Amino acid sequence: MAEEKEINILVEKSFQEAKNFSAIEKIKKKYLEKGGLISQLFQQISQERDLEKKKKLGGLINNWKNELSAKVKEIEAKIKEQKQTAELEKDRVDIYLEGIKIPLANLHPITQITQKIYDLFLPLGYQIAESPEIETEDYNFNKLNMPPEHPARDMHDTFYLDTNLLLRTHTSNTQIRVMENNPNQELKIITAGKVYRRDEDDATHTHQFTQIEGFVVGRNISFSHLKGTLELVLKKLFGENHPIRFRPSYFPFTEPSVEVDAQCPPCQGQGCNICKKTG
């Protein structure tokens, strides 16, 4: 018949063994499962005639069973957690991993030249204005005195988004928008931006390009102001002695009109592919 001392030794031993996580299945089998030591001891105790002793030993074994079961559950949970962590670790992606460094670049050449031109116009008292690239027919054509039958309208083959909306074919929509917002006021406006025309893309054409446009509304403003401003800006851009040329030209929407040429810098007037041999 089992004695209290022996049982205590077994209890101690079982908890010692449980320190080794990998022995957990063995421990369950050896102590807790059907036919294990604990059920064997219960079997023995049931034969005990001394009721006091039976009760005491029974309680002792019962406590052991409960505590060891709890210990086993605790260990099993820990093992499960370790497995899950290992599984997660396997798939872990370090989101703080340093990426490929992209070296800082310059501003786009179009941005650079736009800023340069703005810098030339601002000291002359011009203000910068912007307007939408997606525009209505009204602002792109009608309000610029280009009704549907106007010849200027034939010059642009336009990207229509629907029957009314289109990608602006010039920056002149800015003129209308600024004037509408500032009725009866003197204005000096410079604007730059993307414009779109249905051109076949080749070495010298694209369906999108950048236009820079200035306009002045005021008293006693004459053609000579236009000429003087263009001369000043071109000289600042190309150099004081750079050859430029004004020639009369017909534009259906402005009267009088003029066309301005600057000598082609790469070929210095000799004619090359950039200037299409015009110098």
Ligand SMILES: [Zn+2]
């Ligand atoms: Zn050239």
